[in-house]
Amino acid sequence: TPHPQPNPQVGAAVKAADRAHVFHSWSAQELIDPLAVAGAEGAYFWDYDGRRYLDFTSGLVYTNIGYQHPKVVAAIQEQAARMTTFAPAFAVEARSEAARLIAERTPGDLDKIFFTNGGADAVEHAVRMARLHTGRPKVLSAYRSYHGGTQQAVNLTGDPRRWASDSGTAGVVHFWAPFLYRSRFYAETEEQECARALEHLETTIAFEGPSTVAAIVLETIPGTAGIMVPPAGYLAGVRELCDTYGIVLILDEVMAGFGRTGAWFAADLFRVVPDLMTFAKGVNSGYVPLGGVAISQKIAETFARRPYPGGLTYSGHPLACAAAVATIEVMAQEGVVENAARLGAELIGPGLRELAERHPSVGEVRGTGMFWALELVRDRETREPLVPYHATGEANAPMAAFGAAAKAHGLWPFINMNRTHVVPPCNLTEAEAKEGLAALDAALSVADEYTR
Ligand code: PLP
Numbered sequence: 106t107p108h109p110q111p112n113p114q115v116g117a118a119v120k121a122a123d124r125a126h127v128f129h130s131w132s133a134q135e136l137i138d139p140l141a142v143a144g145a146e147g148a149y150f151w152d153y154d155g156r157r158y159l160d161f162t163s164g165l166v167y168t169n170i171g172y173q174h175p176k177v178v179a180a181i182q183e184q185a186a187r188m189t190t191f192a193p194a195f196a197v198e199a200r201s202e203a204a205r206l207i208a209e210r211t212p213g214d215l216d217k218i219f220f221t222n223g224g225a226d227a228v229e230h231a232v233r234m235a236r237l238h239t240g241r242p243k244v245l246s247a248y249r250s251y252h253g254g255t256q257q258a259v260n261l262t263g264d265p266r267r268w269a270s271d272s273g274t275a276g277v278v279h280f281w282a283p284f285l286y287r288s289r290f291y292a293e294t295e296e297q298e299c300a301r302a303l304e305h306l307e308t309t310i311a312f313e314g315p316s317t318v319a320a321i322v323l324e325t326i327p328g329t330a331g332i333m334v335p336p337a338g339y340l341a342g343v344r345e346l347c348d349t350y351g352i353v354l355i356l357d358e359v360m361a362g363f364g365r366t367g368a369w370f371a372a373d374l375f376r377v378v379p380d381l382m383t384f385a386k387g388v389n390s391g392y393v394p395l396g397g398v399a400i401s402q403k404i405a406e407t408f409a410r411r412p413y414p415g416g417l418t419y420s421g422h423p424l425a426c427a428a429a430v431a432t433i434e435v436m437a438q439e440g441v442v443e444n445a446a447r448l449g450a451e452l453i454g455p456g457l458r459e460l461a462e463r464h465p466s467v468g469e470v471r472g473t474g475m476f477w478a479l480e481l482v483r484d485r486e487t488r489e490p491l492v493p494y495h496a497t498g499e500a501n502a503p504m505a506a507f508g509a510a511a512k513a514h515g516l517w518p519f520i521n522m523n524r525t526h527v528v529p530p531c532n533l534t535e536a537e538a539k540e541g542l543a544a545l546d547a548a549l550s551v552a553d554e555y556t557r
Pocket residue numbers: 165222223224225226228251252253254324328329357358359360361385386396
């Protein structure tokens with residue numbers, strides 16, 4: 106891949122046009138300072154001044170096979186030359202092949218694929234399918250979750266970001282999912298946390314009225330909200346509740362799917378088969394926007410002789426699907442899922458735990474595969490977060506200092522409130538993992554200065 110010479114002048118022009126005309130997601134437009142990125146390859150990207158960063162964010166946790174994988178780039182180019190686009194009502198090779206490869210890997214009988222443009226619309230459609238399938242109005246979703254930025258998805262999201270939405274959408278009810286480190290259930294063990302979270306969920310269903318609940322939507326492992334791996338038995342327990350009350354189980358694997366957790370899907374880790382499963386991001390490493398819903402036989406049957414009232418112009422866009430076919434082939438051929446599992450278990454997990462032993466700012470390490478979070482705290486005893494939730498300006502100085510130190514050591518960190526997530530590409534090498542851990546070590550020393 107040609108690496109253009111560093112050119113600060115071009116960088117300045119890119120930045121100026123961005124500042125003048127690009128309206129950025131989730132941001133106060135005048136309080137942000139986006140880096141102008143000149144290029145990217147594998148686990149790295151670089152700016153116009155020639156500074157290179159190891160990307161421990163995988164973009165927004167989607168470049169599961171890194172940037173610019175030559176086989177995927179070539180597949181996109183070939184598809185563009187052959188058939189750049191074709192409307193969703195037609196059978197198109199890239200689309201049917203992508204659907205087949207996805208269905209082969211999704212758990213159980215999730216064998217029909219409805220393609221969307223990304224994760225939020227996948228969640229929107231999954232919820233619509235569940236409501237139509239059951240004829241019931243309500244949807245239960247967890248606090249401390251993220252399901253997307255569109256109207257329904259942002260209201261399902263259990264995070265104050267959903268409050269920005271004007272009125273909320275009708276029929277969304279939130280519950281607490283397990284999270285032992287900050288337990289809402291006064292639990293002291295994973296077993297207690299699991300049992301009490303399930304009891305709480307069943308009580309929620311009972312008080313809402315089981316016959317009014319269409320679906321429970323859960324991230325198999327909540328990602329954006331802090332990578333909380335659920336206790337053994339929780340998801341199986343949720344599956345059981347859904348079966349008991351005739352509720353559709355929607356597992357949102359937009360972030361956790363396609364290798365991220367060291368399995369093709371996080372549901373595989375817990376041996377749970379949902380009725381609907383949403384995906385996006387890693388399906389094609391985010392090279393072209395694509396998401397979707399994997400649909401069980403039972404729900405597909407609902408729409409066998411009755412039209413499904415929903416669709417998208419770009420559903421199963423050939424360019425995006427060609428990228429998915431190539432990405433899935435690369436993942437299979439190069440053992441990317443196995444690499445994520447092995448590196449997570451043997452290097453990243455142990456490496457992060459070792460950092461936690463030496464750095465008082467690390468309150469907890471949790472995760473699996475290439476999906477880890479460090480909970481940074483002022484005080485390990487009280488678990489007071491290193492910065493208050495949703496801190497800005499001065500109040501956020503410790504996390505800002507941590508982030509700046511990581512970048513000074515060549516690491517681009519994922520930072521969300523008082524946490525840093527370690528979510529590098531799933532085909533990371535051992536050398537890259539070690540480089541990233543060394544930079545984190547240095548950055549945590551800066552965070553330590555803010556502990557009590
Ligand atoms: N669901 C989950 C679990 C996610 O992590 C995300 C994005 O981070 C979404 C849905 C929304 O996906 P998108 O941003 O592609 O709409």
